[in-house]
Amino acid sequence: MNAVAYALREVTQVYDGRRVLNVGDLTIQEGEILAIVGPNGAGKSTLLRLLNFLERPSHGELTYLGRRVEFPPSLEMRRQITMVFQRPILISSSVRENIAYPLRLRGAYKRDRVDMLLDQFGLARLATASCRKLSGGEYQRVALARALAASPRVLLLDEPTANLDPHNVGLIEAVVQSVRATGRTTQVLVTHNTFQAKRLADRVVMLLDGDVIESGDSERFFDDPQDPRTAAFIRGEMVY
Amino acid sequence: MDRSCSAEVELSFLESLVEAARLLFTSYQALWSVIGLTLQVTGTALAISAVIGIPFGAAIGLMRFTGRRLLVAVLYTGMGLPPVVVGLAVYLLFSRSGMLGGLGWLFTPTAMIVAQVIIAFPLVAGLTMAGIEAVDPDLRPQVRSLGASNVQVVRVMLAEARGGVLASILAGFGGIISEVGAAMLVGGNIAGQTRVLSTAIVLETRRGEFALAVAMGGILLSLAFGVNALLLNLDRRSIWRTRR
Numbered sequence: 101m102n103a104v105a106y107a108l109r110e111v112t113q114v115y116d117g118r119r120v121l122n123v124g125d126l127t128i129q130e131g132e133i134l135a136i137v138g139p140n141g142a143g144k145s146t147l148l149r150l151l152n153f154l155e156r157p158s159h160g161e162l163t164y165l166g167r168r169v170e171f172p173p174s175l176e177m178r179r180q181i182t183m184v185f186q187r188p189i190l191i192s193s194s195v196r197e198n199i200a201y202p203l204r205l206r207g208a209y210k211r212d213r214v215d216m217l218l219d220q221f222g223l224a225r226l227a228t229a230s231c232r233k234l235s236g237g238e239y240q241r242v243a244l245a246r247a248l249a250a251s252p253r254v255l256l257l258d259e260p261t262a263n264l265d266p267h268n269v270g271l272i273e274a275v276v277q278s279v280r281a282t283g284r285t286t287q288v289l290v291t292h293n294t295f296q297a298k299r300l301a302d303r304v305v306m307l308l309d310g311d312v313i314e315s316g317d318s319e320r321f322f323d324d325p326q327d328p329r330t331a332a333f334i335r336g337e338m339v340y
Numbered sequence: 341m342d343r344s345c346s347a348e349v350e351l352s353f354l355e356s357l358v359e360a361a362r363l364l365f366t367s368y369q370a371l372w373s374v375i376g377l378t379l380q381v382t383g384t385a386l387a388i389s390a391v392i393g394i395p396f397g398a399a400i401g402l403m404r405f406t407g408r409r410l411l412v413a414v415l416y417t418g419m420g421l422p423p424v425v426v427g428l429a430v431y432l433l434f435s436r437s438g439m440l441g442g443l444g445w446l447f448t449p450t451a452m453i454v455a456q457v458i459i460a461f462p463l464v465a466g467l468t469m470a471g472i473e474a475v476d477p478d479l480r481p482q483v484r485s486l487g488a489s490n491v492q493v494v495r496v497m498l499a500e501a502r503g504g505v506l507a508s509i510l511a512g513f514g515g516i517i518s519e520v521g522a523a524m525l526v527g528g529n530i531a532g533q534t535r536v537l538s539t540a541i542v543l544e545t546r547r548g549e550f551a552l553a554v555a556m557g558g559i560l561l562s563l564a565f566g567v568n569a570l571l572l573n574l575d576r577r578s579i580w581r582t583r584r
Contacts, residue, residue, distance in 0.1 A: 154481050179487035189479045192500055202486045250487060 104166065105130045105254060105286040106151060111160030113146050113310075121146045121310045123160070130253075133280050133287045135301035135318070137294060137333065142307040144290040145186065148256045151288060152183045179206060183256035186290075188243035190231040195223055198231055198242050202250040217245040222271065237268030244272060248279065255279065257289045261296065269296075276300055294334050298322050306330045359551030360558060370531065371552075375559060378536040381449050382517045385456030389464045389512050394505060396461075397468025398494055401501075402480075415469070418462025423455075424521030430455040431525045447528040452536070455522035460512035467511055471504015472497055510568055517564055537563075 106128040113121040121143040128134050128151075136144045149155045150162060156171040163169065164177065182202065190198045199217050203209045218224045221241045226234065231242060240260065247255060257276070261269040277300065279285050291297050297304050297318070304321040306314045306329075314321065314330045325331040363371065400411060432438050434446040434454075445451040475497055483496050498505060520538045527534030529543060537560045544553040 149481075152485050154485065175487070175489050178484070181485070182487065183482075183485040185478065185482055185485070187478065189476055189482050191479075191483075191496060201483075205487045205489075205492055246486065256485075 103130045104128070105164065107161075107163045108150075109161045109163075111150065111157045111162055113143070113150065113155065114158040119310055121150070121307075123147070123312055126305065126312060126315070128286060128288065129303075130286050131280070131283045132302040133276065133289060133300055135289045135291060135297035135304045136307060137291060137297050137304060138307035139292075139333070141309070143310040144307055145258055146310075147307070148183065148258050148288065148290055151254070152181055152256055153178055179250070180253040181256065182247040182250065182252040182254075184240075184243050184247045184258060184260050186258040186262065188240065190239065190242055190246070193231065194228050195231060195234070195238075195242050196227040199223075199245045199249050201246060206250055208250070213249065217249060220275065221245045237264050237271075240264060240268065241271065244275060248275075252285060254286045254288070257287065259290055259292065261291075261293070273300060294322070294336075306333065308333075356551040356554045360555030363552060363555045371556070371559075373532055374535050374537055374540050374556070375563075377449065377534070378517070378538075378560075378563070381452045381456065381523075381536060382513070385453045385460055385516055386509070386513050388453070388457050389460035390509055393461045393464030393508070393512070394468050394498070395494075397465035397508065398472055398498055400465070401469040401472030402494065402497060412469070415462050415466045419466045421459060421462065422521070423459055423515075423519040423523075424525065426455050426458045427522030427525030430458065430522065434526065446526060447530060447534060449527070449534060451526040452523050452534060455526050456516040456519070459519060459522065460516050463515050464508045464512040467508030468498075468501070468505050471501035471508065474504060475500045506571060510571060513567055514564065517567075518560060 104127055106126070108123045108126040110125075111121070111123045112119055136147060138144055146155070150157055153169060153171070153173045161168060169177075191201060193201075196214055196218065200209055200214045203213065215224075218227050221244070223238065223241060223245065226238060231239065234242065244257075244260060260276075261272050264272070273296065276287060276289070279287060280300075289297070289300060301318045303316065304318050305312055306321075306327070308329055314325060314327045316326075321330070322334060325334060400408065400415070430451060431446065433440050434443065434451050435441055436446075445454070479500060480493060480497065483493055488496065518538050520542055523529075523534075523536055524539050524542065527536070527539065529535050529539040535543075537556050541553050541556050541560070544550075544556065
């Protein structure tokens with residue numbers, strides 16, 4: 101059985117007096133892909149920001165690798181986790197420099213590693229190109245390659261394939277699956293796309309209005325949802 | 341009559357230009373001394389302003405704290421400080437009965453540097469702050485999520501705001517290289533000691549030495565152009581090489 105990467109106990113997040121997230125009990129295993137699904141405003145991105153330690157929970161306990169997370173978290177702990185944001189922003193430099201950036205931050209630049217990622221993501225011919233001149237799909241691929249450059253222990257993905265064409269979606273999903281195959285990186289994927297969650301995830305969590313309404317193994321979650329709201333969401337009948 | 345008067349002025353101006361060119365190519369020790377002191381005073385003041393102004397501007401651009409808006413308002417006011425008022429304040433500060441009169445800095449290049457730092461600092465800090473604020477605010481959490489320390493976050497924000505930072509340095513330089521009021525008041529325009537190009541131009545014009553004044557005006561413009569061109573070129577070359 102895998103070790104526990106994250107454990108959340110009675111975690112709530114409140115913005116301006118409004119509770120946007122309320123997680124009673126959630127555990128994320130090391131090496132798994134956990135998909136977080138739900139409609140807009142369900143609290144999915146907030147949960148990712150908590151897992152990335154970008155925000156301190158208003159209440160409750162968040163543990164990472166068995167240790168309670170104290171804020172501000174140590175740099176060493178933060179550097180084990182990287183995230184691809186819903187609207188990624190690359191630095192004003194070349195594709196190569198963007199992918200090398202996390203390695204440079206850690207003083208661990210390796211040209212071979214960057215070359216390998218450029219090849220893996222089909223970006224080799226764009227290595228010296230300015231990031232300002234990339235298409236949407238290329239931009240997103242650079243963002244994912246950058247997040248993987250430092251071989252993170254946890255990879256957080258916030259809608260990584262939103263607005264991409266099928267070719268780029270396929271390429272990014274293939275990378276996510278290849279990372280999973282290594283078994284070394286825990287991946288948490290926020291997506292609106294239930295088909296994508298079914299294709300990629302080991303387990304799925306359904307959020308609605310900040311509450312976890314259902315979670316479980318991917319197969320069971322999609323084939324036999326226990327909550328009628330989950331069933332409605334899967335069928336595409338949940339209108340917001 | 342008007343036409344002949346205009347011709348006279350034109351002739352005088354042309355003569356001045358010819359004389360100015362001649363002066364530039366002949367040995368004129370005093371002129372080189374003035375140029376040297378101008379570069380020394382302005383360069384030192386700009387370096388000090390950049391060293392304290394860029395981190396200060398970056399901090400205000402990145403941080404949110406009580407009283408920030410007031411501080412920003414003060415900073416923006418400082419960007420429009422009349423040099424002669426700064427000169428007066430520094431003069432009173434360093435005059436014999438002033439708070440820092442004991443230092444004996446009045447009518448020295450040091451006093452001129454102090455005055456020029458006061459003029460350039462708000463320009464450097466204010467425009468750096470504006471440059472930082474123009475960077476997409478979502479970049480900050482993203483570089484943090486990639487493992488950047490607090491210092492590395494500031495560095496990348498400054499690198500992304502480099503256009504604004506460069507503009508702040510150029511504005512600071514422009515604000516002090518050509519200012520007369522403060523330099524005249526606190527430096528005293530003493531030959532060989534505190535005479536810089538801007539104050540020398542005023543003096544030579546008053547004395548009717550238009551050729552020399554024009555020559556020095558040309559040098560001043562060339563210096564300003566040269567420094568601007570150098571900084572802009574450095575920025576262009578650093579675009580792909582900046583290590584953040």
